[in-house]
Structure formats: structure tokens, C-alpha cells
Amino acid sequence: MSESVKSLLAKYGIKPKKTLGQSFLINGSIAEEIVIAAHLSIDDTVLEIGGGLGTLTRRIVPRVRKIYVIEKEKTLAIALRDLLGESENLEVIEGDALDVRLPAANKVVANLPYSISSPITFRLLDELRFESAVLMYQKEFAERLLSPAGSRDYSRLTIEVTYRAHVERVRNVQAKEFYPVPKVDSTVVRMTPRTSGSFALDDTVFHWLIRGIYSYPNKQIRKALKIWFRNLRYDDETSEKLIKRCQGGLSGNERLRELSLDELVTLSDSVFETIEDGMLRDPRSNPK
Incomplete structure (x- = not known):
């Protein structure tokens, strides 16, 4: 699988940008586990952010009614359309996920660009009416989302996210499962908008x-x-x-x-x- 990713990157002239922390998941079993964790059905409309080379996308396509993929990099958007262009239920939206209009979707599945983890998380929670989201983050960021009150990592981020949603760990992913190998491990979480418990008067x-x-x-x-x-x-x-x-x-x-x-x-x-x-x-x- 690693060679496949490398060959695709070479084919489309794509050089992963270290400044953006770009790395591509190369373990197909983990990609499958992420998609299974989303509990997808043929009635679902899915939003994926940062489609990359389609590692998650091609596993989502046959499971759902519609999938929108927001991809900022022009060369990656071209690659996605080329690799999966025959899929009638796939729409690739070229642009920055922080700026483009978010299409209506009831599920989100994404290996999020780590450089925008915080702003894109709050945009999803505040602007998109979704049932659940399975998201991959840098492990350190995810630990802050999952931290209980009183712990070292419990922070304003923890509070602002858990006020809006319930967050649970799906699995950790070691750095070696990506190419290029990043300096940090990752964590996949499932996020479900909160509908019960205490809410403020305003x-x-x-x-x-x-x-x-x-x-x-x-x-x-x-x-x-x-x-x-x-x-x-x-x-x-x-x-x-x-x-x-x-x-x-x-x-x-x-x-x-x-x-x-x-x-x-x-x-x-x-x-x-x-x-x-x-x-x-x-x-x-x-x-x-």
C-alpha cells in the first residue's frame, strides 16, 4: 500500500507539504476500520474534509447515497476526480474547508488537516447539522478533547467541544501508518452532537x-x-x-x-x- 501511495503521488506530481503537515494514511485496514466506525448506510450523505488520494473516499462511496469531499489542493482534487470520477454519488469541492459553503450532510468522516484542527472542528459543530462524525486528529489534540475535568489536558478546548458534543475514542494510529511518516501519532474519535445533560440558559x-x-x-x-x-x-x-x-x-x-x-x-x-x-x-x- 505504501508503494501505491508513493506511485500515485509521483503520477500526479504531488509533493507532500511539510508546512501543512501533509501525510497520507497507507494502512488500508485502519482506513476500513475508520469507515466502519461511522456506521454508514445507503441513506447517508457524507462530508469528507481533505480527501487526499481517496483512501477513505473509495471505501465510503459504495456505502452511501452521496459523498462530498472538500479538497484544498488542486492537484489532489484532480487526482480524486481521476481516480474516482466514475462514481455518480461523489462530488469533489475544490477549496478551503474553512471558507467554502459546507454542503448538507448527516455524517462526517475525515482525516482532518491537522493545521486547522481547532477552527474546522468548531465550524462543523456550529454550522453543520450532523448526526455523528468520525474524525482523525493529532493525538495530542485528541487527548485534550477526551480529558476529564481536573486532568492536566482539561482545557478551554475541552469545555467548548464537550459542551457541544459527546466525544469518544475509536482508536489510536501510530505515525508509521502514514507516508511521509509524521513526527506525531494520531487518534480517531467519534463525535456526536449533545442532546441531553446540562445546557446553559444562554x-x-x-x-x-x-x-x-x-x-x-x-x-x-x-x-x-x-x-x-x-x-x-x-x-x-x-x-x-x-x-x-x-x-x-x-x-x-x-x-x-x-x-x-x-x-x-x-x-x-x-x-x-x-x-x-x-x-x-x-x-x-x-x-x-
Whole structure:
């Protein structure tokens, strides 16, 4: 399989770009496992981002009603059309996945370009109404998505993603399964939009709060709120009043990194009530 990828790259004059971290999956068994993990059916419409040489694409095509592949590199888009051009249910969209209009799809399957992991993840979660997504990330990035509250890798990224979706590990993939061999291992996850559990009274307020306080993940809530409010030109008394609104759910002495999603929602709802009472400016009119 490695030689096949190398020969295809040579055939189409494609030189993997190190600056973009381009590497191509060469293990067909792993590609098959990724596609199986997506639980595809003939009624599905799939979006793939970064089709490459079609390692995933050619396995998806016979399983679904329609597949859209967004490919930024012109030479790779040409290769995809040439290699799989006879597939009537395949449409290759040439362009940047961060800029082009995302076609409607109920499933996403992709070995994501690692250089855009964060922005493309949030674009998918915020703009595409999908049932599930099976996505490959750099292992370090994936570990942050999967980290529990209180762990070293638990971060603003973890919170912002897990507020929107449930994330589970499918498998790890060693660097040797790619060509050229990257410096890092990868991880495949399954992401399912969250429909149950705690949700904030207002999503905009929740995200505003997380952006404001999560620059200080190791500080106690009380101290992080005071720093944030000082930056917003409010006095320390405002943070104390806000903590009291949590009705015993939080003392203010907990460290941010240790707060569960439910506890952050409780804090967000206290911020929302404080805004409604006119004690804080409303980020919905000016979210900056």
C-alpha cells in the first residue's frame, strides 16, 4: 500500500507539504476500520474534509447515497476526480474547508488537516447539522478533547467541544501508518452532537464566560472572576455577588480546571441572571 501511495503521488506530481503537515494514511485496514466506525448506510450523505488520494473516499462511496469531499489542493482534487470520477454519488469541492459553503450532510468522516484542527472542528459543530462524525486528529489534540475535568489536558478546548458534543475514542494510529511518516501519532474519535445533560440558559453567555475566565485554569473561581471583572471594569464585589447566586452549588474556592461541565453551566446561569439584573453588560449585543 505504501508503494501505491508513493506511485500515485509521483503520477500526479504531488509533493507532500511539510508546512501543512501533509501525510497520507497507507494502512488500508485502519482506513476500513475508520469507515466502519461511522456506521454508514445507503441513506447517508457524507462530508469528507481533505480527501487526499481517496483512501477513505473509495471505501465510503459504495456505502452511501452521496459523498462530498472538500479538497484544498488542486492537484489532489484532480487526482480524486481521476481516480474516482466514475462514481455518480461523489462530488469533489475544490477549496478551503474553512471558507467554502459546507454542503448538507448527516455524517462526517475525515482525516482532518491537522493545521486547522481547532477552527474546522468548531465550524462543523456550529454550522453543520450532523448526526455523528468520525474524525482523525493529532493525538495530542485528541487527548485534550477526551480529558476529564481536573486532568492536566482539561482545557478551554475541552469545555467548548464537550459542551457541544459527546466525544469518544475509536482508536489510536501510530505515525508509521502514514507516508511521509509524521513526527506525531494520531487518534480517531467519534463525535456526536449533545442532546441531553446540562445546557446553559444562554449559549452566548456561556461561551463569553469560558473565554473570559479560562485564561486562568489553575486559579480558584473567585480569583479568576475578579481578574476577568477587573478587565471588564467591574469591582470585586460583583464576583462575590455572582458566586452567591450559585445557591450553594459553588463556594468560589474550587479551581477552574476541576469544574465539571455541569458546574460551569451553573456558573454561567448565575452570570446570565446577573446580566438580566443589569449588573453586567450583555455580551449578546457586543460579545467582545
